[in-house]
Amino acid sequence: MAYRILIVDDHPSFRATVRTLLVADGFEVVGEAADGRSALAAVKSLEPDLVLLDVQLPDMDGFAVANELLRQNGTGPTVVLTSSHDESDFGPIVTRCGAAAFVPKGELSGGALRAVLR
Amino acid sequence: MRRLTAAGVIGLGLLLTAGALVLLVGSDHEEQAVFVGVAYTLAAWSFILGGLVAWARRPDNRFGPLLVAVGLTVFIGALEESNSSLPFTLGFVFGGIFIAVFIHALLAFPRGYLETRLVYAIVAIAYFALTVGSLFSSFFDDISDDCPECPPNAFLIVDAPTMVGVIDATLIAVGIPALLASVYVFRRRWKAASVPIRRVLLPVYLTAGVTLFLLAAALIVSSFSEEAAHSLFWVVTVAFASVPLAFIAGLLSGRLAREGVGQLILELGQAHAPGELREALARALGDPTLRLAYWIPETRSYADVDGNPIELPEGRGEELATMVERGGHPVAALIHHRSLEEDLLLVEAVAAAAALALENERRLVALANAQARIQALLDAFPDLIFRMDRDGVYLEFKGKPEDLAAPPEELIGAKAHDILPHDVADQLVGGIQRAIDTGEIVTGEYTLELDGVPRDFEARIVKAGDEAVLIGREFTERNRAQAELERLHAELQQRHRDLEHERDFIRTVVDSTPSLLCLVTPGGYILRFNTSLERLSGRRDGDLVRGNAFWDVFIAPEEREQVRTVVEEVVAEGGRGEFESSWIAADGDRRQVTWSTTPLRDDRGQPRLLICGMDITERKHHEDELRRSRARLLEASDIERRRLERNLHDGAQQRLVSLSLMLRLAQARVSDQPEQAANLLGQASDELAQALEELRELARGIHPAVLSDRGLGAAVEALVSRTPLPVELELLDDRLPEPVEAAAYYVVSEALANIAKYAEASSVAVSIASVNGHAVVEITDDGVGGADPAKGSGLRGLVDRVEALDGRLLVESPPGEGTRVRVEIPCE
Numbered sequence: 001m002a003y004r005i006l007i008v009d010d011h012p013s014f015r016a017t018v019r020t021l022l023v024a025d026g027f028e029v030v031g032e033a034a035d036g037r038s039a040l041a042a043v044k045s046l047e048p049d050l051v052l053l054d055v056q057l058p059d060m061d062g063f064a065v066a067n068e069l070l071r072q073n074g075t076g077p078t079v080v081l082t083s084s085h086d087e088s089d090f091g092p093i094v095t096r097c098g099a100a101a102f103v104p105k106g107e108l109s110g111g112a113l114r115a116v117l118r
Numbered sequence: 119m120r121r122l123t124a125a126g127v128i129g130l131g132l133l134l135t136a137g138a139l140v141l142l143v144g145s146d147h148e149e150q151a152v153f154v155g156v157a158y159t160l161a162a163w164s165f166i167l168g169g170l171v172a173w174a175r176r177p178d179n180r181f182g183p184l185l186v187a188v189g190l191t192v193f194i195g196a197l198e199e200s201n202s203s204l205p206f207t208l209g210f211v212f213g214g215i216f217i218a219v220f221i222h223a224l225l226a227f228p229r230g231y232l233e234t235r236l237v238y239a240i241v242a243i244a245y246f247a248l249t250v251g252s253l254f255s256s257f258f259d260d261i262s263d264d265c266p267e268c269p270p271n272a273f274l275i276v277d278a279p280t281m282v283g284v285i286d287a288t289l290i291a292v293g294i295p296a297l298l299a300s301v302y303v304f305r306r307r308w309k310a311a312s313v314p315i316r317r318v319l320l321p322v323y324l325t326a327g328v329t330l331f332l333l334a335a336a337l338i339v340s341s342f343s344e345e346a347a348h349s350l351f352w353v354v355t356v357a358f359a360s361v362p363l364a365f366i367a368g369l370l371s372g373r374l375a376r377e378g379v380g381q382l383i384l385e386l387g388q389a390h391a392p393g394e395l396r397e398a399l400a401r402a403l404g405d406p407t408l409r410l411a412y413w414i415p416e417t418r419s420y421a422d423v424d425g426n427p428i429e430l431p432e433g434r435g436e437e438l439a440t441m442v443e444r445g446g447h448p449v450a451a452l453i454h455h456r457s458l459e460e461d462l463l464l465v466e467a468v469a470a471a472a473a474l475a476l477e478n479e480r481r482l483v484a485l486a487n488a489q490a491r492i493q494a495l496l497d498a499f500p501d502l503i504f505r506m507d508r509d510g511v512y513l514e515f516k517g518k519p520e521d522l523a524a525p526p527e528e529l530i531g532a533k534a535h536d537i538l539p540h541d542v543a544d545q546l547v548g549g550i551q552r553a554i555d556t557g558e559i560v561t562g563e564y565t566l567e568l569d570g571v572p573r574d575f576e577a578r579i580v581k582a583g584d585e586a587v588l589i590g591r592e593f594t595e596r597n598r599a600q601a602e603l604e605r606l607h608a609e610l611q612q613r614h615r616d617l618e619h620e621r622d623f624i625r626t627v628v629d630s631t632p633s634l635l636c637l638v639t640p641g642g643y644i645l646r647f648n649t650s651l652e653r654l655s656g657r658r659d660g661d662l663v664r665g666n667a668f669w670d671v672f673i674a675p676e677e678r679e680q681v682r683t684v685v686e687e688v689v690a691e692g693g694r695g696e697f698e699s700s701w702i703a704a705d706g707d708r709r710q711v712t713w714s715t716t717p718l719r720d721d722r723g724q725p726r727l728l729i730c731g732m733d734i735t736e737r738k739h740h741e742d743e744l745r746r747s748r749a750r751l752l753e754a755s756d757i758e759r760r761r762l763e764r765n766l767h768d769g770a771q772q773r774l775v776s777l778s779l780m781l782r783l784a785q786a787r788v789s790d791q792p793e794q795a796a797n798l799l800g801q802a803s804d805e806l807a808q809a810l811e812e813l814r815e816l817a818r819g820i821h822p823a824v825l826s827d828r829g830l831g832a833a834v835e836a837l838v839s840r841t842p843l844p845v846e847l848e849l850l851d852d853r854l855p856e857p858v859e860a861a862a863y864y865v866v867s868e869a870l871a872n873i874a875k876y877a878e879a880s881s882v883a884v885s886i887a888s889v890n891g892h893a894v895v896e897i898t899d900d901g902v903g904g905a906d907p908a909k910g911s912g913l914r915g916l917v918d919r920v921e922a923l924d925g926r927l928l929v930e931s932p933p934g935e936g937t938r939v940r941v942e943i944p945c946e
Contacts, residue, residue, distance in 0.1 A: 010768075011768070011772045011776075013773070013776050013805070014772055014776050014779075017776045017779045017783075018779065020783060021779055021782070024786070024787070056767065084771045084772065084774075085767075105775040105778075105779075106775055106778045106779075108779060109782065
C-alpha cells in the first residue's frame with residue numbers, strides 16, 4: 001500500500017513538481033496546503049501518513065505547524081520539514097519541533113522520504 | 119536866634135539885675151554892697167551880652183546859650199544878700215552853679231558841645247560839687263560862726279565844722295584834678311588847633327586860664343583864710359567877666375583877616391605856577407592847612423592838582439569843604455579848617471574871588487587827568503600803535519621793539535615801503551590814504567615774517583588830522599589757539615561720534631543678536647533684557663517686569679527653585695556658570711534654553727550678572743528628528759533586506775528548486791519514458807528563464823546597474839520604459855554625485871510606482887535639473903492627488919534619504935488636482 005502524503009507549501013509550482021515526482025515514485029499524494037492553518041485542517045480531515053512541510057509559510061512557520069500537530073495528536077502523521085535553505089540555517093529548532101526529518105528541497109525524492117519512514 | 123528870644127533874655131537879665139540890686143541895698147549883712155553890685159552886674163552882663171552875640175552869629179551852636187546861662191546863673195549868688203533865712207541859704211548853697219556852667223561853656227568852646235568822656239567827667243564833677251556837694255556841706259555848717267549878722271542857715275542839721283572841713287577837703291581833692299584835667303584838655307586843643315583857630319582860642323584860653331587859676335587859688339586859700347579868699351574872689355570875678363570879651367576879641371581877629379582878600383585878588387592877577395594858587399588862598403584865609411579839590415566832570419569826582427582823587431570831608435571832623443561854583447557848575451572845593459566855619463563870609467568871598475583862577479586850574483588838572491588816563495590806557499594796550507603820514511612814513515610808534523619789522527631807530531622817518539614787503543606796504547599805505555581821505559576806519563590783515571617766524575596781524579587805520587594812526591594787533595597766537603581749539607573740538611566730536619557709534623553698535627548687537635540677554639543683580643533681580651528675550655518671553659522690558667526675580671519671570675515653574683539655587687551658587691563662586699533649562703513665555707509656550715552667567719560691573723561699578731541664553735528648542739527638535747530619521751533609515755534598510763531575502767526565496771530560489779526537481783525527474787524518465795522526459799526538460803527550460811528574469815529584476819531593485827554605469831538620465835529612461843504610462847521627460851546630461859543620483863533615482867522610481875498604483879493618472883512629467891548647485895527633481899501627474907508623505911512608508915523613507923543629504927522633499931497633492939513631488943538636494 002502506498003504512503004499517503006500531504007504537501008504543504010505556498011508555491012504552487014513547487015507543489016506541482018513535488019506531486020509529479022512523488023507519484024512517479026509510488027506515493028499517493030492525498031492533498032496540498034498553501035499555509036499553516038489550512039495544513040492543520042487538512043491533517044485533521046485527510047489523516048495523511050506523512051506531511052511534507054515547508055518551513056517558510058505565509059501565516060505560521062513550519063516549526064510551529066509541526067509543534068501543533070505533535071501537541072494535538074500524539075500519534076499523528078510523520079512530519080518531514082523541507083526548505084530551500086540548508087538545515088544548518090535553522091539550527092537545533094529543527095529537531096526540537098517534533099519533525100521526523102529535514103530534507104532540503106533540492107534533495108527531495110521518493111527514496112529520501114522512504115528512508116525517513118523506515 | 120529870634121529877636122524875641124534876645125529881648126526875653128535881656129528882659130530876664132534886667133529883672134534879675136534889679137532883684138539882685140534890691141537885695142543888696144536891703145541887705146543887713148553885706149558890707150561892700152556897691153562893689154558886689156558892680157561885680158555882679160559886670161560879670162553877668164558880660165556873659166549875657168557875649169552869649170547873645172555868639173547865639174546870633176551861630177544859632178545852631180549851643181556855645182551862645184551856654185554863655186547866656188553863665189550870665190543868668192550868676193544872679194543865684196545874689197540871693198545870699200537876702201535877710202531871710204531860706205533865700206539866703208539857697209544863695210549860699212547854690213551861688214556857685216554859674217562856675218559849673220562856665221566850665222561847661224569853656225569846655226564846649228568853640229563848637230558848643232562836649233566831645234570826650236574826660237570832658238564830660240570834668241563837667242559832671244563841677245555840677246556835682248557845686249550843687250550836691252555844697253548842699254551836703256550846708257547841713258553841718260552854722261554860717262553864723264563866720265557871719266553873725268547873716269540870717270540862720272535854713273538847712274543846718276548840726277553844727278559840725280570838722281564835717282564841713284572834711285566835705286570841703288573832699289570836694290577840693292576832686293576839684294583840683296578836675297581843674298588840672300581841664301588844663302590838659304585846653305592844652306591838647308591848642309596843640310591841635312590851626313593858626314586861625316588859635317587866633318580865636320588864644321584870648322579865651324588866656325582869660326579863662328587866668329580865671330580858673332585864680333579860682334583854684336581862691337578855693338585853696340579859702341581853707342586857710344576867709345579874708346584872703348574873699349579878696350581873691352573879687353579878682354576872679356573881674357577875670358571871669360573878661361572871658362566873653364576875650365571871645366569877642368577872638369571873633370574880631372577873624373573879621374580882620376578879610377582884609378587879606380584884597381591882597382589875594384592882587385596875587386591872582388599875576389601869573390603863578392601850579393600850587394601858588396593854593397598858597398595864595400591859604401594866606402588869604404589864614405589857614406595853612408588849606409587843600410584844593412578840583413572837580414573832574416568825566417569821573418564826577420574831585421582830584422588834587424596832581425590828579426589824585428580826593429574825598430571831600432564830611433561830618434564833624436577838623437576839616438570842612440566849601441564848594442566853589444561858576445556859572446552854576448562845580449569848579450572846586452576849598453578844604454579848610456572847621457574854625458573858618460565861624461567866618462563863612464570870608465571863605466565865600468575868597469572862593470568867589472578865586473573862582474576864575476580855580477576854574478582855569480581845574481581845567482588844567484582835568485586835562486592832565488584825562489591825559490594820564492589815556493596814557494594809562496595806551497600803556498595797557500597790547501597792540502602796536504603807529505603814527506604815519508599819508509605817504510606811509512613812520513612818525514611815532516608804541517609797542518615792543520621785537521614786534522617791529524625794523525629796529526626802532528631805523529623805523530622812525532622811514533617809509534613803509536622801505537621796511538615792509540612791497541605788497542604789505544602797498545596795502546598799508548593804501549589803507550592810510552583811504553582812511554585820511556574818507557575819515558572811515560580801515561581794517562585789514564597782513565602777515566609779516568619776523569625773525570623767520572610768520573606772524574599774522576590785524577590792522578585798524580584811523581584818520582588823525584592829516585595823518586593816520588595804525589593799530590596792529592597780532593593774532594597768530596590767537597589763530598593757533600583757535601586752530602588748536604577747533605582741532606580739540608573736532609577730536610572731541612569725533613570721539614563723541616565714535617562713542618555714539620559704539621553705543622549704537624552695541625545696542626544694535628544686543629537687540630539683534632539671537633542670544634537672549636538679561637542683566638540682573640547678584641540677587642537675580644531683573645534690571646533689563648534685550649529684544650530677543652522680549653520676543654521669546656512675550657514680555658516687554660519695563661517696570662512691570664524689572665525688579666522681579668529672573669527665574670520667576672522666565673523659567674518654567676517646576677525648574678524655578680532649581681535655577682534660583684544654582685544662580686545663588688554661581689554668584690557665591692564668582693558668577694560664571696552654564697545651564698540648560700526650560701523657559702516659559704507669557705503665553706505658556708515652553709522653550710529649551712541653554713544659558714550662561716557672566717559677572718560684570720555696570721557703568722557705575724555695581725556688580726551685575728549677565729545672563730546670556732540661546733534658544734535650542736529647534737536644535738533639539740532637529741536632533742530628535744535626526745535620531746528618528748536615522749532609525750527609520752536603519753529600519754528601511756532592514757525591511758529592504760527582508761524584502762530581498764523574501765524575493766530571492768520566493769522567486770529565483772523556488773524556481774531553481776523546482777528546476778532541480780524537474781531535471782532529476784527527467785533524468786529518471788529519460789530511458790523508459792523519453793517523451794515525458796523531454797516534456798519535463800521543456801518545463802525546466804521555461805522555469806530557468808523565469809528564474810533568470812526574477813534575478814535580474816531583483817538585482818535592479820538592489821541597485822540598478824545602469825545608474826552606476828550610465829548615470830541618472832539613462833536609469834530614469836530605463837525606469838520610464840518599464841512604466842505603463844506615457845511619461846514626458848526632461849533630463850540632465852551632466853553626472854551628479856553618486857549619492858545624489860541614487861536618491862533622485864529612488865524618488866523617481868518610488869513616485870512612478872505610486873502613480874502606477876494609486877494616482878489613476880493619464881500622463882506623467884519627470885524633470886531633472888541643476889539649479890544653484892542643487893539637483894532639482896520634479897515628478898508631476900494629473901491623477902487624483904491626496905497623497906500624504908506621512909502615511910506611506912515609501913515616501914517617508916525617501917524623505918529620510920533626501921534629508922540625510924541635507925536636501926528636502928516637498929509633496930503637493932491637493933485632492934483631485936494631481937500630485938507634484940519636488941526634491942532639492944545640494945550637490946556639494
